[in-house]
Amino acid sequence: MSKEKAAPSVDPHSGRRLPDMPLSPHLQIWRWHVTMAGSILHRASGVGLYAGAALIVAWLVCVAAGPECYAFCVSLLSSPLGMLIWAALSAGAFYHLFSGVRHLVWDLGYGLEPRRASALTSWSIVLAVLATAAFWIWLFSTGKVTL
Amino acid sequence: MKASLSTPRKRIEGLGSAKHGAGVWKAERFTSLLLVPLILWALWQAPQLMTHKHEIALLWLRDPVNLVLGGTLLTISLWHMEMGLRVIIEDYVHGMAGATLVLLNTLFCWGLGLAAAAAVLSAVFGVGIGA
Numbered sequence: 554m555s556k557e558k559a560a561p562s563v564d565p566h567s568g569r570r571l572p573d574m575p576l577s578p579h580l581q582i583w584r585w586h587v588t589m590a591g592s593i594l595h596r597a598s599g600v601g602l603y604a605g606a607a608l609i610v611a612w613l614v615c616v617a618a619g620p621e622c623y624a625f626c627v628s629l630l631s632s633p634l635g636m637l638i639w640a641a642l643s644a645g646a647f648y649h650l651f652s653g654v655r656h657l658v659w660d661l662g663y664g665l666e667p668r669r670a671s672a673l674t675s676w677s678i679v680l681a682v683l684a685t686a687a688f689w690i691w692l693f694s695t696g697k698v699t700l
Numbered sequence: 701m702k703a704s705l706s707t708p709r710k711r712i713e714g715l716g717s718a719k720h721g722a723g724v725w726k727a728e729r730f731t732s733l734l735l736v737p738l739i740l741w742a743l744w745q746a747p748q749l750m751t752h753k754h755e756i757a758l759l760w761l762r763d764p765v766n767l768v769l770g771g772t773l774l775t776i777s778l779w780h781m782e783m784g785l786r787v788i789i790e791d792y793v794h795g796m797a798g799a800t801l802v803l804l805n806t807l808f809c810w811g812l813g814l815a816a817a818a819a820v821l822s823a824v825f826g827v828g829i830g831a
Contacts, residue, residue, distance in 0.1 A: 566704075566711060567704060567711075596784075596788055599781070599784045599785070599788075600785065600788070602777075602781065603781045603784070603785055606774070606777055606778065606781060606812065607812060609774070610774075610812045610815055610816045610819075612749070613761075613815075613816050613819040613820065613823075614815055614816075614818075614819045616754070616757045616758060616761060616819065616823050617818070617819035617820070617822040617823040619754075620754040623754045623757065624752070624754070627750075627751075627752050630750070631750060631752070639750075643743065643746075646739055646743065647743075650735075650736065650739055650740075653732050653735075653736070654736065656732070657729065657732060657733070660729060688743065692747055697747035697748075697750070698747060698750060
């Protein structure tokens, strides 16, 4: 337990000082465990996909803007850096998908016991790695993507 | 004790949530469920869109099935990601800065949606600037 004293909390409406209450433990206090890693990964992949959606809209705008703009856009997106971004986005999409299904299972009331919750989380990570690998093997082996 | 004109009940109500938590919770689940098949469809379609040919990209967009599924995917995605990033902001950024970021997040998602709609109107229906 941390012995540091938190700043006194104040009621925003009356300006009165609230009694000292225990703060919700943050990253540095929690022991590392897989459901925590899964939660952080779910948020991180979500933020990544947010940027990915902006990229898709940029692609759409380039299609509308005409052939020259489109050629420039595609040359950026198919550059080595672009490929790296697509690889990261596909991994993020697969993880967020499996992790999201895990959340839906929990919402239905299943798999909430610590052991099962951890197993579900480990499986969502393993499945995301396998699905991403399979996806890129499919892309390269069918010649849909070439380096 | 500081005097307050509001009744105790009003004060307690003001301290709570914004009272639309259940609606947001349902919207999160609704969008998640829809996104499961839609994102799989997008991953299957994605390689076709990594084309260097502008005409192929246009043809893909002008296919009614792609237009309907793609439009649904983008709309639901924007709704889902607006709610998702808002939760993250609300967890870590407090006060005025947090409120500003929440507003920017909503405006950004609407902006992306409008830009996409304008692009589709122009490329598919020949309406608008540059069409």
